[in-house]
Amino acid sequence: MDVFTAIQGRRSIRKYKSTPVEEEKLSKVLEAARLAPSASNTQNWKFIVVRDETVRRKLAEAAGGQSWVAKAPVVIVACGTEPDGIMLCGQHRYNINVSIAVTHMLLEAYELGLGTCWLGRFEEDKVKKLLKIPEDVRVVAVTPLGYPSEEVLPRPRKSLGEIVSYEKYLY
Amino acid sequence: MDVFTAIQGRRSIRKYKSTPVEEEKLSKVLEAARLAPSASNTQNWKFIVVRDETVRRKLAEAAGGQSWVAKAPVVIVACGTEPDGIMLCGQHRYNINVSIAVTHMLLEAYELGLGTCWLGRFEEDKVKKLLKIPEDVRVVAVTPLGYPSEEVLPRPRKSLGEIVSYEKYLY
Numbered sequence A, B: 001m002d003v004f005t006a007i008q009g010r011r012s013i014r015k016y017k018s019t020p021v022e023e024e025k026l027s028k029v030l031e032a033a034r035l036a037p038s039a040s041n042t043q044n045w046k047f048i049v050v051r052d053e054t055v056r057r058k059l060a061e062a063a064g065g066q067s068w069v070a071k072a073p074v075v076i077v078a079c080g081t082e083p084d085g086i087m088l089c090g091q092h093r094y095n096i097n098v099s100i101a102v103t104h105m106l107l108e109a110y111e112l113g114l115g116t117c118w119l120g121r122f123e124e125d126k127v128k129k130l131l132k133i134p135e136d137v138r139v140v141a142v143t144p145l146g147y148p149s150e151e152v153l154p155r156p157r158k159s160l161g162e163i164v165s166y167e168k169y170l171y
Helices: A003-009 A023-034 A053-062 A067-071 A093-111 A124-131 B003-009 B023-034 B053-062 B067-071 B093-111 B124-130
Strands: A045-050 A074-080 A138-146 A164-166 B045-050 B074-080 B138-146 B164-166
Touching: A003 A093, A003 B003, A003 B023, A003 B093, A023 A045, A023 A074, A023 A093, A023 B003, A045 A053, A045 A093, A053 A067, A053 A074, A053 A124, A067 A138, A074 A093, A093 A138, A093 B003, A093 B093, A124 A138, B003 B093, B023 B045, B023 B074, B023 B093, B045 B053, B045 B093, B053 B067, B053 B074, B053 B124, B067 B138, B074 B093, B093 B138, B124 B138
Parallel strands: A045 B164, A164 B045
Antiparallel strands: A045 A074, A074 A138, B045 B074, B074 B138
């Protein structure tokens, strides 16, 4: 599938089939994250793959009680290590690096017919406690992974004219 | 081009041809950013396309004097608006949203035969002053865009075993 087709077609999926995700597909999604670029190639990321149903339910509770999250056969928790590292531009490295890797996963999952939904609505402390994540590691994103059982229409987007300017900031 | 092929093949390009980037290709790269998902669909991003050579040179100066940046016929500056917005997980929305959009651009550019290089090494104040970016807008990333004039070998990556664990954080 073309990159552009994946970018156009990807949706946030909130209804999943219980069909398991094949090992080969899971590996390819993780591989997509592994190959992501990162500032100075730090690769300061860790991914926790949760398949245990009890743990998935607790994760869903930590995600503001979004119980649909636990319906997916896999939930991936994306973490950033060395959270103190800051780039010259003033941005932390860890959350930007992890965001690149998770974006790779979302697009690759879609190419493989799998659904995902990037979650920012979760209580980090609860997720850390549940998965024994060390204090100095940050949880940046959580996404379910599984076969979609819904068709989702595209959500509205701003026009290019609203988000692009030339030569200087002009809005 | 397959998503996975793009993920595998994309490189950070630091040598560019002076060949202009076709309007159609530039639009498609920007469209890839426009279609990116964002927390609550906020789309709180702005992209500045710089083609003027003098401005590109000044951008390169603000990017720690990386003069090769100005050699690319286009430089894109990716900004986040509403920088105060924070998600339940504790992460800011703007830098994660912009990172997703820039990752889309990098992959789409590669699909179109174009090179990019995500820069975190720049002085935000200087970039903001140069491009008249308002105080309450953050610059998250800068990337040149153009036809590569170098072949870059893949950089080393950690193994899956080093970055993936199951059911809990185990490293």
